[in-house]
Amino acid sequence: MAFAVALLSRTKQYTECPPLMEEDKYIDSRQKLEIILKPMEGAEETGLIIHDELCSGCGNCVVACPVNVANDPHGSGRGFGPTNEKVIFRVENGKVKAANVKECRRFGKDKILCRACIDPCPTEAIEFV
Amino acid sequence: MEMTEPITWTCTGCALLCEDIQVYIKDNRVEKVEHACLKGKARVYGCKHTAMSTVDQEEVDVNNAIRQAAEILEEARNPLLYGWSNSTSEAQVAGIELAQTLGACIDSTSSFCQGITINEIINGSVPSCTLDEVREKADVVIYWGADPMSSHPRHLSRYSYFPRGELRQRGYEEDRTAICIDVTQSRTAKICKGMFFSIPPGGDAEFMQALMDGLAGRVPKLSYDFDVKRILELAAVLKKAEFGVIFAGLGLVYSIKEEFDLISEFMSTLNRFSNFFLIPMAGHFNMRGFNHNLHEETGFIHRVGFTKNGPVSGVEYSVVEQLKHGADAVMVVGSDPLASLPLSISRRLKDIPLILVDPCSNLTTRVADVTIPCGVSGIEVGGTAIRLDGKKMDISPLIQGDGLSDEMIVRRIMEEVS
Numbered sequence: 001m002a003f004a005v006a007l008l009s010r011t012k013q014y015t016e017c018p019p020l021m022e023e024d025k026y027i028d029s030r031q032k033l034e035i036i037l038k039p040m041e042g043a044e045e046t047g048l049i050i051h052d053e054l055c056s057g058c059g060n061c062v063v064a065c066p067v068n069v070a071n072d073p074h075g076s077g078r079g080f081g082p083t084n085e086k087v088i089f090r091v092e093n094g095k096v097k098a099a100n101v102k103e104c105r106r107f108g109k110d111k112i113l114c115r116a117c118i119d120p121c122p123t124e125a126i127e128f129v
Numbered sequence: 130m131e132m133t134e135p136i137t138w139t140c141t142g143c144a145l146l147c148e149d150i151q152v153y154i155k156d157n158r159v160e161k162v163e164h165a166c167l168k169g170k171a172r173v174y175g176c177k178h179t180a181m182s183t184v185d186q187e188e189v190d191v192n193n194a195i196r197q198a199a200e201i202l203e204e205a206r207n208p209l210l211y212g213w214s215n216s217t218s219e220a221q222v223a224g225i226e227l228a229q230t231l232g233a234c235i236d237s238t239s240s241f242c243q244g245i246t247i248n249e250i251i252n253g254s255v256p257s258c259t260l261d262e263v264r265e266k267a268d269v270v271i272y273w274g275a276d277p278m279s280s281h282p283r284h285l286s287r288y289s290y291f292p293r294g295e296l297r298q299r300g301y302e303e304d305r306t307a308i309c310i311d312v313t314q315s316r317t318a319k320i321c322k323g324m325f326f327s328i329p330p331g332g333d334a335e336f337m338q339a340l341m342d343g344l345a346g347r348v349p350k351l352s353y354d355f356d357v358k359r360i361l362e363l364a365a366v367l368k369k370a371e372f373g374v375i376f377a378g379l380g381l382v383y384s385i386k387e388e389f390d391l392i393s394e395f396m397s398t399l400n401r402f403s404n405f406f407l408i409p410m411a412g413h414f415n416m417r418g419f420n421h422n423l424h425e426e427t428g429f430i431h432r433v434g435f436t437k438n439g440p441v442s443g444v445e446y447s448v449v450e451q452l453k454h455g456a457d458a459v460m461v462v463g464s465d466p467l468a469s470l471p472l473s474i475s476r477r478l479k480d481i482p483l484i485l486v487d488p489c490s491n492l493t494t495r496v497a498d499v500t501i502p503c504g505v506s507g508i509e510v511g512g513t514a515i516r517l518d519g520k521k522m523d524i525s526p527l528i529q530g531d532g533l534s535d536e537m538i539v540r541r542i543m544e545e546v547s
Contacts, residue, residue, distance in 0.1 A: 057166035058282035060320075063291040064301070079264060079292030080149045081164025092163050094170030120291060122278040122316035 046106040047128040048098055054125035057094040061117035061126060065089050067103045089117065139524050140165050141507030142172035144411040144517035145281050157528050166282035173508065176489035180502040191501060195538065198484045198499045199545030205458035208233040209451045212464030214413030217512030217524065220536035221422045224462060227543045234434045236448040237419040238464060244431045245389050246377050246409035247420045251430060254393045258406040260288040260518045265295040269370035271308045274333060274380020275410045278316035285320065306366060311380060329353050333384035334391055340364055341398045373405040411517040418515035452477050460484040462535055467492040486538050501538050504530040
């Protein structure tokens with residue numbers, strides 16, 4: 001159970017489990033895990049995944065993200081494009097990009113399950129795994 | 130030229146005219162664009178296929194194409210000049226002058242779009258406000274028959290819902306209420322969640338009437354199945370609004386049709402209890418500009434015929450009626466009528482001389498007798514435009530193009546005609 005929790009919190013990789021990798025009787029389980037954990041490969045440290053193919057670059061997340069607002073109140077907070085590099089979300093070439101993920105409320109030990117960027121997205125292009 | 134500092138640019142991807150776009154240019158080409166949505170990005174990177182200068186589908190020198198266009202327009206007894214919503218105000222003014230010189234009809238895409246709404250606003254029958262006021266003050270916004278999340282992607286993030294405004298400092302969750310009234314659960318409806326009111330197609334007038342009943346304290350009646358309690362709840366929200374805005378989309382305009390008085394009546398009723406404004410969701414970047422410019426010259430916003438007795442306006446001068454039975458030559462500027470009009474109407478374009486002035490190759494270029502390529506407005510050509518809320522905006526060119534601007538082409542045709 002402890003290993004499963006570590007796996008979900010991404011402090012361990014499934015490849016670190018010797019029986020799973022070495023014993024033949026776990027081949028099926030290993031393959032299933034590979035499929036389940038596949039979406040997490042492209043995730044940021046917070047588990048953030050941006051589905052580029054769904055994003056329309058509307059910038060709702062840019063303006064709604066509380067970190068963007070706090071770090072750039074007169075830019076992102078007012079509906080403009082970000083005016084400094086301290087923000088998490090910004091739109092480049094019509095698609096949203098994430099940076100400074102350590103600033104995200106979902107990062108670190110005291111993380112909270114903030115949904116400020118997920119809920120305003122009309123195309124479900126933002127996901128946390 | 131090396132990629133250096135970004136240029137701050139006003140986007141001409143839609144009528145929001147976002148003026149905070151950062152564009153990086155290298156060797157006279159766009160290298161990267163920041164803050165623009167997908168529509169803006171598509172606009173800034175220009176045409177997929179540029180139009181060629183042609184006469185009878187054969188490539189010719191642009192001067193020959195201009196001469197041929199002038200000849201067609203001069204010979205025509207009833208020419209129509211149509212399009213204009215993707216042109217700068219300067220090109221539109223030149224187009225109006227050309228129509229006057231030729232004694233032609235002139236109309237724009239607003240003829241079957243938001244023209245009727247803009248007319249009411251210009252005439253003062255319906256109160257309107259600017260998008261900046263919406264950002265600073267609005268606490269209740271209604272998207273009626275409109276889906277800005279698809280048509281104007283930055284609408285909610287730039288102005289109408291998500292940003293912190295002067296009087297709306299606590300963020301959208303606490304300070305603003307977004308309402309969507311539509312026939313389909315659009316992307317915008319998803320944002321509005323519990324405040325989405327799904328009505329049947331053509332049910333807008335009845336819903337509006339029911340809402341007026343609700344505002345007046347009467348029990349609303351509807352011929353279709355709808356929870357009356359929800360209408361009363363909505364009426365209560367509208368009554369409490371300090372600064373309310375209705376964004377009227379094409380869904381509302383098409384549904385209401387000629388009964389536009391109902392919208393004026395609705396706004397008056399609403400404003401007996403609260404403080405509401407209406408903004409039309411114009412699509413093309415300078416559609417509203419054409420209406421303002423033509424109104425300044427003639428007193429009419431679209432569907433104008435220049436007769437011996439001066440300019441007149443009426444449905445018979447609309448692009449649809451003129452294409453059905455009227456115009457004997459058409460010049461289209463910055464539009465693709467074969468793609469945007471029903472085939473039953475646009476079909477006639479292949480039977481009469483057709484001139485197309487456009488930067489890009491499109492469906493209409495395939496049947497045009499004369500095609501004259503022009504620079505892309507807002508990319509290669511600068512000028513002014515009017516935002517969907519009526520605010521005049523300056524547009525600077527981003528890169529240096531090879532071609533003439535649409536204004537220059539229209540003025541060259543005018544010289545040939547004169």
